[in-house]
Amino acid sequence: xxxxxxxxxxxxxxxxxxxxxxxxxxxxxxxxxxxxxxxxxxxxxxxxxxxxxxxxxxxxxxxxxxxxxxxxxxxxxxxxxxxxxxxxxxxxxxxxxxxxxxx
Amino acid sequence: xxxxxxxxxxxxxxxxxxxxxxxxxxxxxxxxxxxxxxxxxxxxxxxxxxxxxxxxxxxxxxxxxxxxxxxxxxxxxxxxxxxxxxxxxxxxxxxxxxxxxxxxxxxxxxxxxxxxxxxxxxxxxxxxxxxxxxxxxxxxxxxxxxxxxxxxxxxxxxxxxxxxxxxxxxxxxxxxxxxxxxxxxxxxxxxxxxxxxxxxxxxxxxxxxxx
Numbered sequence: 435x436x437x438x439x440x441x442x443x444x445x446x447x448x449x450x451x452x453x454x455x456x457x458x459x460x461x462x463x464x465x466x467x468x469x470x471x472x473x474x475x476x477x478x479x480x481x482x483x484x485x486x487x488x489x490x491x492x493x494x495x496x497x498x499x500x501x502x503x504x505x506x507x508x509x510x511x512x513x514x515x516x517x518x519x520x521x522x523x524x525x526x527x528x529x530x531x532x533x534x535x536x537x
Numbered sequence: 538x539x540x541x542x543x544x545x546x547x548x549x550x551x552x553x554x555x556x557x558x559x560x561x562x563x564x565x566x567x568x569x570x571x572x573x574x575x576x577x578x579x580x581x582x583x584x585x586x587x588x589x590x591x592x593x594x595x596x597x598x599x600x601x602x603x604x605x606x607x608x609x610x611x612x613x614x615x616x617x618x619x620x621x622x623x624x625x626x627x628x629x630x631x632x633x634x635x636x637x638x639x640x641x642x643x644x645x646x647x648x649x650x651x652x653x654x655x656x657x658x659x660x661x662x663x664x665x666x667x668x669x670x671x672x673x674x675x676x677x678x679x680x681x682x683x684x685x686x687x688x689x690x691x692x693x694x695x696x697x698x699x700x701x702x703x704x705x706x707x708x709x710x711x712x713x714x715x716x717x718x719x720x721x722x723x724x725x726x727x728x729x730x731x732x733x734x735x736x737x738x739x740x741x742x743x744x745x746x747x748x
Contacts, residue, residue, distance in 0.1 A: 514577035
């Protein structure tokens with residue numbers, strides 16, 4: 435049955451998402467406990483885990499993909515991402531610059 | 538009438554009812570898109586609170602810093618509880634879409650609610666511990682920023698929990714009609730969104746400050 439197959443496929447998506455999210459979360463927490471790597475390496479690895487987990491949640495829980503039919507919404511999300519990057523990036527740049535000058 | 542053979546357009550991201558309920562699928566388009574617009578403005582709010590936190594995290598005014606205050610274990614428990622609740626909400630969405638079994642749907646929604654409340658409980662416990670050790674919002678710029686960011690997320694999860702209670706009651710009162718379905722679709726997106734915000738909280742607020 436068509437419906438049954440779709441249910442199976444969508445259920446599989448959630449399970450894949452959950453397993454990947456668990457692996458990424460576990461990796462990020464394990465990197466804190468693991469002391470023999472340099473801090474910089476662990477810092478970058480943890481940030482990469484967070485970004486990958488964001489994408490996993492987008493893809494498997496929120497069902498955001500790059501299919502053409504809902505490009506409008508993809509544009510909404512990308513535009514919001516752009517606004518966030520501008521405001522957060524600009525704020526961090528200006529404030530850290532001010533901090534440096536006040537040292 | 539909608540022809541069930543031709544695939545229905547997917548005009549918003551998120552769970553689609555599609556062929557299982559073409560009428561509600563169409564009705565959901567506008568309201569869910571509007572909800573996405575709201576969520577994106579909420580995302581801007583959170584992003585700026587994160588930026589404030591990053592700029593103030595070193596300004597501890599001689600008080601305790603992040604590394605002394607935060608504990609890996611409670612953060613891990615909160616993360617796993619919220620992630621599991623995101624998964625159970627996914628299951629609820631699938632039951633709504635394919636099974637349409639109201640009792641089963643209510644059971645999974647209540648399970649999600651319990652996980653959400655457990656998350657809030659662990660956070661209250663964290664806040665209480667911080668307060669007992671003298672780490673209150675007014676003690677430093679770092680702690681002010683921390684409390685504003687984490688409690689904003691806390692209030693979002695709390696309103697999600699209230700929304701879950703309302704939906705469980707509405708399922709009993711109205712059954713699975715169009716209105717209830719589109720509300721559950723929006724609540725699902727909201728709940729998954731809160732879990733995404735939490736990814737950034739445990740990464741940037743907790744983990745990276747513990748390095």
